[in-house]
Amino acid sequence: MMNVKTERMGDVLSADVEGRIDGSNVVQFEEAVRAVIENSDRAVIMNFEKLVYISSAGLRAILLTAKSLQKQDAKLLLCSLSDRIREVFEISGFDKILPIHATKDDALASLES
Amino acid sequence: MEGDISSQPGKILVVDDEPDVERLMRQRMRREIRSNQYEFIFAGNGIEALAKLQEHKDVHMVLSDINMPEMDGLTLLDEIPSVAPNVRSVIVSAYGDMKNIRTAMNRGAFDFVTKPIDFDDLRITIQRTLETIELWRSALESRDKLVVLENELSLANQMQQSILPKSFPATDSYQVFASMKAARDVGGDFYDMIFLENGRIGLAVADVSGKGIPAAMFMMSSRTLLRGAAIGHSNPAEILGEVNSLLCENNDTAMFVTLFFGIFDPVTGELVYANGGHNPPVIVGADGASGLLPTTDGVALGISPGFDFGESSIELAAGEMAVIYSDGVTEAENRAGEQFELDRLYDVFTGVPKRDARTTTVDVIAAVDAFADGNPQFDDITCLTLRRC
Numbered sequence: 001m002m003n004v005k006t007e008r009m010g011d012v013l014s015a016d017v018e019g020r021i022d023g024s025n026v027v028q029f030e031e032a033v034r035a036v037i038e039n040s041d042r043a044v045i046m047n048f049e050k051l052v053y054i055s056s057a058g059l060r061a062i063l064l065t066a067k068s069l070q071k072q073d074a075k076l077l078l079c080s081l082s083d084r085i086r087e088v089f090e091i092s093g094f095d096k097i098l099p100i101h102a103t104k105d106d107a108l109a110s111l112e113s
Numbered sequence: 114m115e116g117d118i119s120s121q122p123g124k125i126l127v128v129d130d131e132p133d134v135e136r137l138m139r140q141r142m143r144r145e146i147r148s149n150q151y152e153f154i155f156a157g158n159g160i161e162a163l164a165k166l167q168e169h170k171d172v173h174m175v176l177s178d179i180n181m182p183e184m185d186g187l188t189l190l191d192e193i194p195s196v197a198p199n200v201r202s203v204i205v206s207a208y209g210d211m212k213n214i215r216t217a218m219n220r221g222a223f224d225f226v227t228k229p230i231d232f233d234d235l236r237i238t239i240q241r242t243l244e245t246i247e248l249w250r251s252a253l254e255s256r257d258k259l260v261v262l263e264n265e266l267s268l269a270n271q272m273q274q275s276i277l278p279k280s281f282p283a284t285d286s287y288q289v290f291a292s293m294k295a296a297r298d299v300g301g302d303f304y305d306m307i308f309l310e311n312g313r314i315g316l317a318v319a320d321v322s323g324k325g326i327p328a329a330m331f332m333m334s335s336r337t338l339l340r341g342a343a344i345g346h347s348n349p350a351e352i353l354g355e356v357n358s359l360l361c362e363n364n365d366t367a368m369f370v371t372l373f374f375g376i377f378d379p380v381t382g383e384l385v386y387a388n389g390g391h392n393p394p395v396i397v398g399a400d401g402a403s404g405l406l407p408t409t410d411g412v413a414l415g416i417s418p419g420f421d422f423g424e425s426s427i428e429l430a431a432g433e434m435a436v437i438y439s440d441g442v443t444e445a446e447n448r449a450g451e452q453f454e455l456d457r458l459y460d461v462f463t464g465v466p467k468r469d470a471r472t473t474t475v476d477v478i479a480a481v482d483a484f485a486d487g488n489p490q491f492d493d494i495t496c497l498t499l500r501r502c
Contacts, residue, residue, distance in 0.1 A: 022491065023324065055492065056322040056371070056440075063367045063416060092371055092390040093412025096420075 001025060004032040012043045012111065014104065018050040021058030030061045034068075042074050045107045049080035054088055066098060075099070077107040122152040123243040124169065128162040128177035128189065129155075129205070141232045151239065159184025159192065166197045174223075174242050175202040176235075179213050187213065190220040199250065201242050205230065209310060211345040218341045245275055269329035270295055276336050278306050281470070282314065284502075286379040288470035289316065291497035292478055294441075294490070301328045301370075302439045302493035305336055307343045312379055315343045315352075318391065318437040318497050319372040322413075331368045335360060335414070339374065349374045349387035350424035353414065357389065357422070360415035369415040373437055375499075377429075382501050384435055385426040389414045392440055395458060399432030399467070403459040406435065429501040434473060436462075441494035445481045448488045453481055470498040 002019040013036060021029050037044060044065070054062075066076040079101040081089065089095040101107040127138055135155045145151040154169060156162040158181040166172055175193065179186040186204060193200055201223040206213050208227040217225060223245070224238055252268045273295065281289045291304045301321030309315055317339060321332045335356065342355040353374060360370070373394060375386035386394075386406070390413030394406045410423030429435065438458070445453040461473075461480045468476070477496045 055444075056320060056369075057324070059413075060322040060367055060369065063369070067367055091392055093417070093420075094390075096412050097417055 020053040022055040079107040130181040159189035272329040290470040294494040302495040350422040357414040361418040369413040394437040397434040434500040439495040441492035470500040473498040
């Protein structure tokens with residue numbers, strides 16, 4: 001139901017998240033992401049293009065990831081949200097806390113500036 | 114799985130320097146005393162109260178006045194945990210004395226009642242307090258015996274149910290009715306009604322992230338902080354701002370609560386509201402036509418310290434309703450994996466005008482049930498309807 005494919009670009013990690021993040025798999029999601037983040041990373045870009053559903057437990061996992069990245073002065077960026085996922089972020093106000101980009105390239109470009 | 118408190122009476126220590134209180138309490142609670150439901154003991158100030166707690170190790174709850182000689186009620190609150198850690202305290206304060214009520218809540222009071230004491234309200238408060246104590250005691254006793262997770266989930270569910278108001282106002286000018294259908298093992302919805310000055314009423318629907326005991330504790334704090342803030346401030350944006358700041362303190366586990374809060378004035382029909390990242394409520398006209406309540410700037414509470422919440426207001430006409438719900442309604446799924454969504458919620462109201470608040474809430478939950486058609490419920494389903502008559 002949920003799959004995370006990661007790709008490393010130097011000190012930036014990109015994670016394509018597929019399927020659903022909800023109470024049933026949120027722990028696996030957190031672990032899958034945590035396992036590949038390195039202490040030297042300066043950013044993680046989560047690509048939500050193929051994410052179809054996220055529950056509040058999923059939002060919390062995203063927030064925990066952002067918090068733990070903050071401790072190593074790294075950022076969490078989100079990109080390519082479908083309308084439905086974007087709506088979840090907008091209603092909950094999470095779009096005000098986490099940077100959201102239209103595409104992965106935009107997210108990468110924001111890191112350059 | 115209700116806590117069994119009928120086998121032994123709930124023992125209540127009443128602390129008040131007013132000599133008439135003992136007589137009044139024994140008289141107004143005579144039925145409960147006779148039926149062995151409650152047992153009262155009395156103390157005249159904080160010092161005496163602590164001595165009684167040392168002597169009577171079986172006291173369940175303390176009902177204390179604030180202003181007393183020797184040791185006042187607020188100081189007593191600080192001292193109780195070291196003498197009787199399992200005792201819960203309810204404070205009696207002057208109506209509108211927000212400063213003392215806030216202080217009492219911050220010092221660990223479980224609830225408060227205001228003077229002049231409404232004994233029906235006091236009975237409900239006592240019952241709820243005793244039930245919560247019993248839940249804690251039974252949890253402490255059984256924690257070694259039961260599978261921890263199941264136990265926690267059931268306790269969390271009971272804590273969740275215990276904070277939900279079960280009786281609702283229905284006057285000539287307005288009605289409120291709410292219902293929460295808990296999911297088996299996730300969920301953290303709650304609703305609340307807070308009666309304010311000049312007949313106004315605060316209405317809240319909230320959804321806590323996470324599950325189990327930590328989420329239930331977070332829910333309890335959210336509710337207590339909301340009640341305290343609602344008495345201390347008059348506008349919803351400030352109220353959410355205060356609750357948010359307090360929830361953000363030491364929130365390392367990144368728990369959060371989405372919360373819609375509105376204050377309805379039955380005289381003017383005005384609903385002033387602020388929204389902490391919760392689904393926008395639906396406004397249903399007297400003719401059954403629906404639309405979303407305009408959004409205000411907000412974010413889920415507990416994660417963004419110092420956030421400045423937006424606020425807006427709407428005037429409900431006679432027969433109009435505000436339906437405040439959680440995402441368990443719109444995100445309920447059927448076997449085909451389709452979600453209930455907003456359009457099906459609107460359909461519940463279309464062409465069926467003049468329903469009361471109770472019927473509306475019941476119909477919404479029934480429609481979600483019918484749609485899910487036995488597919489497992491993944492999230493709590495909550496619906497609160499406010500109707501202006």
